[in-house]
Amino acid sequence: MRDQADKLRQLRLVKGQGNGDADETPRPSVRTIAVTGGKGGVGKSVLVTNLAIACARRGLRVLLVDGDLSLANLDLLMGLIPKKNLADVVLGQASIEETVLSTPSGVRFLPAASGMEEMADLDDFRRERLLRELSRLESSCDLILVDTAPGIGAQTTHLAAAAETALIVTTPEPTAFSDAYATLKVLRRKGCRDLALVVNRAGSNGEGTRTARRIQAVARRFLEYLPDYLGTVPEDPTVPASAMRQEPLLSIFPHSPAAQAIESLAEILLEGPSPAGPRLVDREGLFEKVANLDR
Numbered sequence: 001m002r003d004q005a006d007k008l009r010q011l012r013l014v015k016g017q018g019n020g021d022a023d024e025t026p027r028p029s030v031r032t033i034a035v036t037g038g039k040g041g042v043g044k045s046v047l048v049t050n051l052a053i054a055c056a057r058r059g060l061r062v063l064l065v066d067g068d069l070s071l072a073n074l075d076l077l078m079g080l081i082p083k084k085n086l087a088d089v090v091l092g093q094a095s096i097e098e099t100v101l102s103t104p105s106g107v108r109f110l111p112a113a114s115g116m117e118e119m120a121d122l123d124d125f126r127r128e129r130l131l132r133e134l135s136r137l138e139s140s141c142d143l144i145l146v147d148t149a150p151g152i153g154a155q156t157t158h159l160a161a162a163a164e165t166a167l168i169v170t171t172p173e174p175t176a177f178s179d180a181y182a183t184l185k186v187l188r189r190k191g192c193r194d195l196a197l198v199v200n201r202a203g204s205n206g207e208g209t210r211t212a213r214r215i216q217a218v219a220r221r222f223l224e225y226l227p228d229y230l231g232t233v234p235e236d237p238t239v240p241a242s243a244m245r246q247e248p249l250l251s252i253f254p255h256s257p258a259a260q261a262i263e264s265l266a267e268i269l270l271e272g273p274s275p276a277g278p279r280l281v282d283r284e285g286l287f288e289k290v291a292n293l294d295r
């Protein structure tokens with residue numbers, strides 16, 4: 001697993017050098033992935049939490065960010081009680097180091113708070129302070145995974161668009177399917193190149209594949225874009241059982257079908273290369289992009 005992490009780091013460094021732009025500022029080689037999906041309750045938070053753990057087990061330095069700024073709840077899924085959150089950083093009451101939590105799985109976790117919509121209205125001073133604090137973390141990560149709120153509101157889609165890759169989670173239900181397509185459409189409009197589908201709560205792999213193929217067919221026809229299909233996670237009673245016990249699925253039911261499927265997703269995610277072709281390393285880091293969105 002260490003080998004895989006080393007390979008990933010090398011790959012990222014090579015890609016970072018390939019931009020050919022003379023005044024490009026070298027950036028730390030950090031990959032950013034947002035987990036989004038349109039419809040509420042499709043399993044974004046469960047997936048992002050456990051993907052973070054799976055990637056950390058493969059030797060990556062993972063930062064998990066709760067980007068559901070209005071109803072932050074990743075702390076519950078992680079079984080943590082944060083003393084500080086991003087609101088404290090914004091108010092200058094905590095540094096980012098005091099806010100980030102180390103977890104037993106090796107994932108570092110950045111909790112959010114309810115009522116953080118005001119982030120968009122930060123004055124320049126506070127925005128700069130938050131940006132400076134957040135950017136300090138990027139250099140010590142290989143992978144930043146961001147959970148997002150449901151819906152296709154500006155805050156969620158901005159966050160997803162600022163990441164290099166957006167994983168769009170759906171279930172086989174028609175409503176989820178249709179919201180996943182709406183998300184795909186908005187993110188394509190925002191210029192996102194690397195979008196991938198995950199089907200959660202499927203009755204079988206076949207059902208998951210059929211769901212993904214239908215979304216791919218609609219996207220190809222109407223958006224002239226073919227999102228990648230990463231895989232399916234089955235409907236599995238160990239998922240709500242782990243949430244009830246406030247422990248991550250991969251920690252307490254590592255051999256359950258859903259946990260095994262998430263492990264496979266992590267393998268595929270880290271294997272790359274991206275179907276959208278080589279990713280470009282942005283001059284702006286993830287947090288810098290988010291902070292600049294409303295300017």
Ligand SMILES: Nc1ncnc2c1ncn2[C@@H]1O[C@H](COP(=O)(O)OP(=O)(O)OP(=O)(O)O)[C@@H](O)[C@H]1O
Pocket residue numbers: 039040041042043044045046047068148149150200201202233234235236237239240241243258
């Ligand atoms: N594969 C699965 N099998 C069974 N239950 C699942 C599965 N995935 C998620 N769930 C359940 O679905 C519910 C919603 O999951 P989760 O909170 O991760 O969704 P979400 O997309 O983050 O929701 P929100 O949009 O409200 O943030 C939880 O009760 C969770 O236990």
Ligand SMILES: [Mg+2]
Pocket residue numbers: 044045046068147148
């Ligand atoms: Mg959620």
